[in-house]
Amino acid sequence: MGLSTPNSRFLSKRRKILQLAPLALLAGCDYSAGGRTTSFLRTFQQFNDWVQSKVFDPNKLAPEYSDNDLTPEDGFRINGYDTDRPDIDIEKWTLTVQGHVQKPGEYTLQQITSLPKRVMNTRHCCVEGWSMIPKWGGTSLRNLLELAGADITAKYVAVECGDDYNTSFDMTSVLHPQSILCYEAYNKPLVLEHGAPVRIVMPTKLGYKSAKWIHTLTVTNEKPGGYWEDQGYDWFAGL
Ligand SMILES: Nc1nc2c(c(=O)[nH]1)N[C@H]1C(S)=C(S)[C@@H](COP(=O)(O)O)O[C@H]1N2
Ligand SMILES: [Mo]
DSSP: OOTTSTHHHHHHHHHHHHHHHHHHHHHHHTOSOHHHHHHHHHHHHHHHHHHHHHHOOTTOOOOOOOGGGSOOGGGOOOOOSSOSSOOOOGGGOEEEEEESBSSOEEEEHHHHHTSOOEEEEOOEEETTTEEEOOEEEEEEHHHHHHHTTBOTTSSEEEEEETTSOEEEEEHHHHTSTTOEEEEEETTEEOOGGGTSSOEEEOTTBOGGGSOSSEEEEEEESSOOOOTTGGGTOOSSOBO
16 A cells, blocks of 8 residues: 555645644744743644634545455554553443433443444544554444433533543534444454444544543533643544
């Protein structure tokens, strides 16, 4: 797979954005007042998120590929900041849904797999410069939010994971039809390394938004952060 794949467009765009961060930080070193640098960067990032949320089209689908284009199952890459096999009891697993929801509480895997299913061959793009097209299966996040009676006029959704990873999303992206609670890959239950029993898959965003091993979902109006986002990675992370 060379740089002539559809991938190259996002890669070159990403490279430019990623280059911005170190440059801005280096420039910031010229100012001894850290507070000023921090608040400049924060303002810049908030502006960047705002622009991306305005540009995001809630009805535009990320490309879906034919089965011929699928990454072979043995090429389904595993990536994580810490461990590939967190200690998760799949039998006892539940998803805690909390915050601005009428029916907060713990939802079972069976409740999630009973919701309408969506199978999609979409590209997963990692900022590290690789991508792959697995066959994902799950239910749209919108279905779960409806089940829990979530206030979908709330601004954000945060997720927490079994490896102490976390990330968060704007509500518009969460309601996008391809934003799924994924419990299958290649027509089989998700394996532990890829986020079993349930992960997020959001092909409209960079790979670090597709959180694995999720256990808690919070609907909130206060902007949450994330493991990578808190270290300066793009929060909106749209493709
Ligand atoms: N819980 C958790 N989710 C995570 C990560 C992680 O470290 N922990 N890494 C993210 C990154 S950077 C990528 S590229 C994808 C990798 O998913 P995969 O291992 O199924 O390929 O998971 C994302 N979700
Ligand atoms: Mo990634």
